[in-house]
Amino acid sequence: MLAPEQLIESAEKARRAIASETARLRSELEKVSLDIHAHPELCYEEVFAHDTICKFLESNGFAVQRGAYGIPTCFEAETGTGDEIVILCAEYDALPGIGHACGHNLIALSSITGFVAAAKAAVELGFAGRIRLLGTPAEEGGSGKVKLLEAGAFEGAAAALMSHPTSMNRIAEVEGLAGAAGLVTIAASMVKTEFTGRTAHAGATPWQGLNALDAAVSAYTSISMLRQQIKPADRIHGVITNGGVAPNVIPDKTSMVYGIRSRSAAGLNDLVRRVKNCFEAAATATDCKVNTQTELFYADQILNPTLCGAFTEEMALLGDKFLPIAKETVSSSTDMGNVSHALPSFHCSYGIESGSASNHTAGFTAAAATPDALHRAVRVGMGLAMLTVRLLIDSTFRQSVRAAFESAKET
Incomplete structure (x- = not known):
């Protein structure tokens, strides 16, 4: 020394x-x-x-x-x-x-x-x-x-x-x-999700389909409502990256990407959990399957x-x-x-x-x-x-x- x-x-x-x-x-x-x-x-x-x-x-x-x-x-x-x-x-x-x-x-x-x-x-x-x-x-x-x-x-x-x-x-x-x-x-994460339903002719036999776009819209709406209940520094922002291909075909595949931010890693973990709940609920409501992946997780x-x-x-x-x-x-x-x-x-x-x-x-x-x-x-x-x-x-x-x-x- x-x-x-x-x-x-x-x-x-x-x-x-x-x-x-x-x-x-x-x-x-x-x-x-x-x-x-x-x-x-x-x-x-x-x-x-x-x-x-x-x-x-x-x-x-x-x-x-x-x-x-x-x-x-x-x-x-x-x-x-x-x-x-x-x-x-x-x-x-x-x-x-x-x-x-x-x-x-x-x-x-x-x-x-x-x-x-x-x-x-x-x-x-x-x-x-x-x-x-x-x-x-x-x-x-x-x-x-x-x-x-x-x-x-x-x-x-x-x-x-x-x-x-x-x-x-x-x-x-x-x-x-x-x-x-x-x-x-701050801490940040990117979450990608994909909904899988069943395609059908939207005009002739819509009851045969499971609408993956409905699932995406339901998740988007739920997350938008969630924003009222988060802390001032928290952020949730996302887009629908695939919403279907034609209006007369019930979409069987849709996808979304969300960026999520919070002051701390612990706060981010909780916010990601709540966003994933919105995806799961949307899948349940529309009888679709959902696959969600956390692409990255940057700590504070x-x-x-x-x-x-x-x-x-x-x-x-x-x-x-x-x-x-x-x-x-x-x-x-x-x-x-x-x-x-x-x-x-x-x-x-x-x-x-x-x-x-x-x-x-x-x-x-x-x-x-x-x-x-x-x-x-x-x-x-x-x-x-x-x-x-x-x-x-x-x-x-x-x-x-x-x-x-x-x-x-x-x-």
């Missing part, structure tokens, strides 16, 4: 090493991000992004496992030795039709920067510990990190870290504010105030003002929420200049490739690097992070 004065000295040396390595690799790092932005790929199809990042890492001397954990577009790079592990998560999937409208090319940039810069600091300072860069595909509706959790990718880690860009308009409530170290996201984000406070301090040293914890919960969801229920996690939000455009719009896609966005993402990456270093060199800090995680899980 290092003495307090040794920790201060080591941290200063680490900051200098991180700044130097970031400056040395800056143009390469930004090119990786811009190349990913120019080649948007949907969840589990991120072949170009996967290969581009792996080539960059390999060309800079890092061993990379491609197609890690049985997922073709996942990768893992690790450096260092020892029992303690810190994981930086890189996202790089895009959205249908509008490309990198959530700025995942910037998420990759920050995490890659954090990894290579922290690795350099580890070499120069000679401290023990393993630093892992984990390529996490399919955040946009594919539950990539959930699959990686199940595969053991996060097992034994002291913490998992990442960042997320948003519009500066969303976070600039205080003049000069660059972002929020802690951002509360558990914040770690110790990590948030340390990141805020590091970004202040770089000249950026961050709120330790955002004042309001946002209505978005992420599979990093599931990770935060399994181990201490960090998922900050920082602003980029995007005018009036918010995430998931074409305007934000354009903003995610600007010099301003790249500059801010790299600076956040330097903050992630220092957070990594502090977790590995300061056992007291690491224990505080773990204690904060255990405390949050109990509440």
